[in-house]
Amino acid sequence: xxxxxxxxxxxxxxxxxxxxxxxxxxxxxxxxxxxxxxxxxxxxxxxxxxxxxxxxxxxxxxxxxxxxxxxxxxxxxxxxxxxxxxxxxxxxxxxxxxxxxxxxxxxxxxxxxxxxxxxxxxxxxxxxxxxxxxxxxxxxxxxxxxxxxxxxxxxxxxxxxxxxxxxxxxxxxxxxx
Amino acid sequence: xxxxxxxxxxxxxxxxxxxxxxxxxxxxxxxxxxxxxxxxxxxxxxxxxxxxxxxxxxxxxxxxxxxxxxxxxxxxxxxxxxxxxxxxxxxxxxxxxxxxxxxxxxxxxxxxxxxxxxxxxxxxxxxxxxxxxxxxxxxxxxxxxxxxxxxxxxxxxxxxxxxxxxxxxxxxxxxxx
Numbered sequence: 438x439x440x441x442x443x444x445x446x447x448x449x450x451x452x453x454x455x456x457x458x459x460x461x462x463x464x465x466x467x468x469x470x471x472x473x474x475x476x477x478x479x480x481x482x483x484x485x486x487x488x489x490x491x492x493x494x495x496x497x498x499x500x501x502x503x504x505x506x507x508x509x510x511x512x513x514x515x516x517x518x519x520x521x522x523x524x525x526x527x528x529x530x531x532x533x534x535x536x537x538x539x540x541x542x543x544x545x546x547x548x549x550x551x552x553x554x555x556x557x558x559x560x561x562x563x564x565x566x567x568x569x570x571x572x573x574x575x576x577x578x579x580x581x582x583x584x585x586x587x588x589x590x591x592x593x594x595x596x597x598x599x600x601x602x603x604x605x606x607x608x609x610x611x612x613x614x
Numbered sequence: 615x616x617x618x619x620x621x622x623x624x625x626x627x628x629x630x631x632x633x634x635x636x637x638x639x640x641x642x643x644x645x646x647x648x649x650x651x652x653x654x655x656x657x658x659x660x661x662x663x664x665x666x667x668x669x670x671x672x673x674x675x676x677x678x679x680x681x682x683x684x685x686x687x688x689x690x691x692x693x694x695x696x697x698x699x700x701x702x703x704x705x706x707x708x709x710x711x712x713x714x715x716x717x718x719x720x721x722x723x724x725x726x727x728x729x730x731x732x733x734x735x736x737x738x739x740x741x742x743x744x745x746x747x748x749x750x751x752x753x754x755x756x757x758x759x760x761x762x763x764x765x766x767x768x769x770x771x772x773x774x775x776x777x778x779x780x781x782x783x784x785x786x787x788x789x790x791x
Contacts, residue, residue: 446773452650453770453778454631471790473629476653478665478747486663486749488655512784519786566743570655570751572663590781593630593770596623598788601630604767604781607689609696611775613648 439540442555442580447483448614450509450555451475455591456518456600458508459489460539460547463498467539467548469531470495471522473594475507480614483577485559490571494526499573503561504545507575508553511589512602519598544578554586616717619732619757624660625791627686627732628652632768633695633777635685636666637716637724640675644716644725646708647672648699650771652684657791660754662736667748671703676750680738681722684752685730688766689779696775721755731763 451457454476460469475487485507489496499505510518517535524531532539532548539548542558549556558581563574583589590603628634631653637646651665662684666673676682687695694712701708709716709725716725719735726733735758740751760766767780 449773449776452631453772454629454653474654476631476663476665477651478749484747486653486747488653515784516786519788519790523787523789563746569740570661570663572655574747592784593780594790595630595783596626596791598786598790599626600784600786601780602782602784603770603778605779606772607692607769607777607779609693609775609777610700611696612700613696613771613775614773 438583438585439581440584442582444483444577444580445481447557447577447580448477448480451485452477453591454593455509456594458510458518458521458550458553459495460506460508460550461495461498461502462546462548463502467532468495468498468526469521469537471518478574485575485577487573487575488571489573499561500567502546504547505559506542506545506547506549507557507559508550509555509591510553511586512592514552515592515600549581554583554589556581615760615762616758617761619759621660621754621757622658624734624754624757625654625657628662629654630768631770632686633771635687635695635698635727635730636672637683637685637727638672638675638679639723639725640679644709645672645675645703646698646714646727648695655751662752662754664750664752665748666750676738677744679723681724682736682752683719683722683724683726684734684736685727686732686768687730688763689769691729692769692777726758731760731766733758
């Protein structure tokens with residue numbers, strides 16, 4: 438099950454810095470990688486910067502097709518997400534190996550990941566920092582959220598397989614969006 | 615109390631996406647702002663991308679001086695950090711108002727924040743995306759950590775004053791650095 442999420446709310450998912458998945462589709466083949474180097478750049482339309490190393494198999498697909506999906510896994514998927522990060526799409530069909538359910542996106546060719554609590558369809562809108570930093574600027578053109586995974590806990594990488602899972606929530610009076 | 619942190623470990627602090635403070639010094643005056651839009655770009659030397667809006671008073675200082683300190687507050691400082699985000703250095707001397715203790719950095723003019731568990735001295739190394747996205751690329755040239763705040767819990771912004779504090783840590787066998 439999956440609902441549309443207003444684009445203006447996308448930043449609330451990515452700003453906290455969760456580990457995410459990134460899917461691509463290239464030459465008839467879908468792939469998925471694990472990523473932690475991303476940040477918001479603009480609220481709306483939502484722009485996201487991310488670093489996809491030239492060493493990643495996904496790099497060529499992202500550069501060539503200029504499309505991807507950023508999918509947000511809950512902490513329950515942590516071991517699968519780390520498994521995805523431990524191998525390369527060069528050698529392995531990862532959707533099959535990790536029993537992920539791909540779903541068609543509406544505006545881009547790469548698939549959504551049904552198990553993730555949110556999926557963001559993205560187009561590369563600026564490759565000006567790719568050569569220097571492997572940094573892509575993405576625009577989120579469509580966003581989806583799973584209403585059955587409300588308040589999913591995300592997880593955050595601290596290096597070498599150490600992850601911190603979301604704990605308690607606090608509310609503070611903020612003038613910041 | 616404050617110890618040097620090897621530059622190779624800096625990414626372990628920023629990759630998880632914590633809310634941070636950013637200090638600047640301009641025309642004899644130090645300022646501090648709250649920031650969540652940052653990401654790692656390179657491990658070592660550590661490069662960090664961040665978005666500082668042209669609407670922030672710190673923007674002019676950062677662009678002119680090309681120096682800042684990124685300071686990491688623990689969740690215990692959350693209400694102070696949100697207070698810092700709710701006002702502008704245009705109107706207020708924030709170090710005084712929020713009773714922050716500034717300490718001299720060694721390689722840059724902006725001050726460290728003694729109350730924070732880590733402080734990263736940074737120089738702007740690329741302003742090529744500033745005009746288009748308010749995006750600065752920083753190099754961390756010196757890093758400090760407070761040994762008395764080991765395992766400090768950070769916090770993550772989900773929008774409109776909703777923050778999630780670090781919960782439990784898990785270890786998974788990872789080939790990722």
